[in-house]
Amino acid sequence: MRRIDRIVILTGAGISAESGLxxxxxxxxxxxxxxxxxxxxxxxxxxxxxxxxxxxxxxxxxxxxAQPNAAHQALARLQSDFAGDITLVTQNVDGLHEKAGAQAIHMHGxxxxxxxxxxxxxxxxxxxxxxxxxxxxxxxxxxxxxxVWFGEMPYHMDRIIDALHTCDLFAAIGTSGQVYPAAGFVEEARMAGAATVELNLRDSDMSHAFEDHITGRASKTVPTWVDRLLS
Ligand code: APR
Structure with a gap:
């Protein structure tokens, strides 16, 4: 098994769905x-x-x-307890990662x-x-x-691309893979040799690009996945 020191996690609207958004x-x-x-x-x-x-x-x-759900809380736990580096990038504008105690890069404001x-x-x-x-x-x-509206440039792209080019694992949680540049992150990470995993209720437009797939509701799948990374 490859050693995982640096993880980039991309979240989309699906992670906040069970918080009622x-x-x-x-x-x-x-x-x-x-x-x-x-x-x-x-x-x-x-x-x-x-x-x-x-x-x-x-x-x-x-x-x-809205209140963060078990998936936001699990990512906050990962960010504080993981021995390596976690870069959490979100397309969400709702602030639920911060309410759960995590720090996210807000690419869409x-x-x-x-x-x-x-x-x-x-x-x-x-x-x-x-x-x-x-x-x-x-x-x-x-x-x-x-x-960040359609037709505008997402924020913090240099920092995000740097993290993608140096990560060992890229995970996308609850995003449909229909909006670029975030939809292209999996390819960037793969080119850098990272393992890739998609956590979603169903197949997304980018599912084909991921090596691993964990299917189900984020509030169930993310805590289990985080437990595995921390064990
Ligand atoms: N658990 C896991 N995944 C879920 C859940 C859930 N409970 N509920 C929905 N999903 C998944 C859906 O299967 C879908 O793939 O979340 C994804 C939501 O996709 P979108 O609605 O397209 O949201 P997102 O990918 O975040 O949109 C990207 O589009 O309009 C812009 O700027 C906006 O940031 C947004 C961007």
Whole structure:
């Protein structure tokens, strides 16, 4: 068996599903209820900022009320107890990894943060953001949710790619593998010689690229997988 010192874990909406937060592409998911081009692009925000704020305000309230589940807790335990290095990368904006006590790299931003579209300053978002809110740094009335929208560049990519190129194991948990660049992480890790495992309820669009598959609900599969890594 190969020695595992450095692990990169990518999480998606599926890890928060059992905390009561809807996923995007499962049946009845967010993208069945809203059109991406209406609420999750820079153009949408320019066209109708009130609609975009309403969408993210509702999600911020849900996320604030949500509690981490056994899968988030297991990853926090892994991050504190594993002898090697754990890089936890999340596409989720809900803050549940932090509520569980882990530290995640937020490649798609965070609901709890606001971003100035004029100067790039970031600060803690109020519970409900309003159109035309002023930036505390430059005073421009251009506060927006600190969310990476379609057509924008995800955050921290250099750090993530470095971690992928030096890891021994890459795991993807609860993500459909439909959105790049995250969908391509498994290939990056494989090219670097890492073992790969997918934990999901069902096959994803990227399942073919993983060596191992653990099928089931994250709240069951992730704690068992973490126990194995820590034993
Ligand atoms: N346990 C494990 N996996 C689950 C569970 C569960 N309880 N429930 C759902 N899943 C899996 C689904 O099978 C699916 O593969 O989670 C995945 C959710 O996929 P998406 O809804 O597409 O979410 P995600 O992959 O995180 O989306 C990526 O798309 O819209 C953007 O920016 C948004 O970060 C998001 C990105």
């Amino acid at each position: 809807g996923t995007f592409r499962d049946e009845g998911g967010l993208w069945a209820q809203h059109r991406i081009e209406d609420v999750a692009t820079p153009e949408a925000f320019m066209r109708d900022p009130a609609l975009v704020h309403r969408f993210y305000n509702a999600r911020r309230i849900q996320a604030t009320d 965070e609901l709890s943060r606001a971003l100035c579209a004029t100067c790039g300053h970031r600060w803690d978002a109020p519970a409900e953001m309003e159109v035309g809110e002023a930036c505390p740094a430059c005073s421009a009335p251009s506060a927006r949710p600190d969310i």
